[in-house]
Amino acid sequence: MDMTSKKNIDNRQIRNSENPRRKVYVTEPALPPLSEFLPYLEEIWSSKRVTNNGQFHQQLESALAEYLGVEYVSLFSNGTLALLIALQAQKITGEVITTPYSFVASTHALNWNGISPVFADIDPVTLNLDPKKIEEAITPETTAILPVHVYGTPCNIDAIQYLADIYGLKVIYDAAHAFGVEREGKSILNFGDLSVLSFHGTKVYTTFEGGAIISHDSAMKKRIDSLKNFGFADEVTVVGPGINGKMNEFQAALGLLQLDYIDASIEKRMKLSAKYTGLLGKVHGVTLLKSDKNIRHNYSYFPIFLDTLSFPGIRDKVYDVLKQHGYFGRRYFYPLISSFPTYRGLPSASSKNLPIAERMSNQVICLPLFADLEESDVDNICTIVQNTLV
Numbered sequence: 295m296d297m298t299s300k301k302n303i304d305n306r307q308i309r310n311s312e313n314p315r316r317k318v319y320v321t322e323p324a325l326p327p328l329s330e331f332l333p334y335l336e337e338i339w340s341s342k343r344v345t346n347n348g349q350f351h352q353q354l355e356s357a358l359a360e361y362l363g364v365e366y367v368s369l370f371s372n373g374t375l376a377l378l379i380a381l382q383a384q385k386i387t388g389e390v391i392t393t394p395y396s397f398v399a400s401t402h403a404l405n406w407n408g409i410s411p412v413f414a415d416i417d418p419v420t421l422n423l424d425p426k427k428i429e430e431a432i433t434p435e436t437t438a439i440l441p442v443h444v445y446g447t448p449c450n451i452d453a454i455q456y457l458a459d460i461y462g463l464k465v466i467y468d469a470a471h472a473f474g475v476e477r478e479g480k481s482i483l484n485f486g487d488l489s490v491l492s493f494h495g496t497k498v499y500t501t502f503e504g505g506a507i508i509s510h511d512s513a514m515k516k517r518i519d520s521l522k523n524f525g526f527a528d529e530v531t532v533v534g535p536g537i538n539g540k541m542n543e544f545q546a547a548l549g550l551l552q553l554d555y556i557d558a559s560i561e562k563r564m565k566l567s568a569k570y571t572g573l574l575g576k577v578h579g580v581t582l583l584k585s586d587k588n589i590r591h592n593y594s595y596f597p598i599f600l601d602t603l604s605f606p607g608i609r610d611k612v613y614d615v616l617k618q619h620g621y622f623g624r625r626y627f628y629p630l631i632s633s634f635p636t637y638r639g640l641p642s643a644s645s646k647n648l649p650i651a652e653r654m655s656n657q658v659i660c661l662p663l664f665a666d667l668e669e670s671d672v673d674n675i676c677t678i679v680q681n682t683l684v
């Protein structure tokens with residue numbers, strides 16, 4: 295496609311300029327028709343079963359296991375509690391190697407468990423933990439790796455498992471972005487010891503708030519289910535210091551209904567992503583995320599990386615100009631987790647240790663992407679990005 299033809303459109307001519315109060319955010323949830331949710335509510339009202347493994351909760355656990363192609367699903371009230379419990383369930387202690395290029399909850403979950411986070415640098419193409427850097431960060435205190443499938447791009451699963459096997463480490467994936475992602479037809483949630491999902495309103499599949507742990511054997515699921523319910527194993531036996539992480543019937547019912555629409559929603563995201571790629575793929579100074587043929591993506595985010603070396607300050611300039619036109623991209627993931635006051639004092643948090651993560655973090659903008667985003671908005675956004683680069 296000839297991109298130069300677009301350059302004669304001035305930013306002022308962009309339709310959204312006529313209505314600067316119209317705001318388009320980085321994402322918005324895809325919600326089913328309200329009328330289809332009402333029968334679920336009537337059922338909850340008449341059964342008076344509102345939480346504690348009710349019928350919708352049970353149905354959603356099996357429906358998700360089937361949809362995702364995994365063995366065991368344990369639902370949670372949100373993804374962060376699921377991360378906390380995943381680490382508890384695996385009795386992780388000492389040091390855990392993780393990525394600075396993620397949402398802050400990944401590292402907070404370690405902190406809340408009294409575990410020392412150790413940051414390792416990322417791969418510049420996948421934005422996920424670089425296995426070589428993981429290996430360099432291993433010490434006698436290391437007990438586990440907490441990688442993140444950032445933007446839904448699978449980590450280097452095989453290399454990570456290889457390290458885990460030879461060094462005797464657990465692997466707990468923060469799979470908050472990876473709902474429905476498959477590699478060679480198999481869910482990536484089947485890898486590692488546990489994987490954790492988030493169903494927050496900003497995620498591809500949402501129950502407003504919610505999350506899940508994917509486990510691979512029934513004893514582990516039982517342990518997780520007990521830990522999220524105060525440690526109760528049965529009516530009178532408490533087997534550990536549990537917490538309340540339960541998903542309620544309202545969320546579970548919504549989750550069931552959402553499953554009817556998730557494929558259509560991912561399909562719409564795919565089309566919009568293809569349009570973005572067509573318009574921005576050849577623009578000088580813009581790098582896009584690579585996609586791999588053997589991966590079924592979920593198109594959860596559309597990050598672009600702006601060449602701040604050739605065009606100093608360009609990332610924040612593009613971000614600001616988009617905002618002036620009502621397009622609210624987000625600089626996910628900037629700042630790095632390792633630069634927040636809680637973590638920046640750690641030896642592994644130094645920029646010298648994390649040059650790639652730092653560079654990518656300074657170059658990224660996630661452009662608006664959600665099922666009901668209009669194609670004309672994609673056109674406008676791409677025109678703004680291009681005009682700002684020249």
Ligand SMILES: *Cc1c(COP(=O)(O)O)cnc(C)c1O
Nearest residue numbers: 372373374397399400470492494
């Ligand atoms: C959203 C998210 C979480 C937290 O999930 P919540 O459901 O919001 O608690 C954790 N990790 C990553 C990478 C996320 O994007």
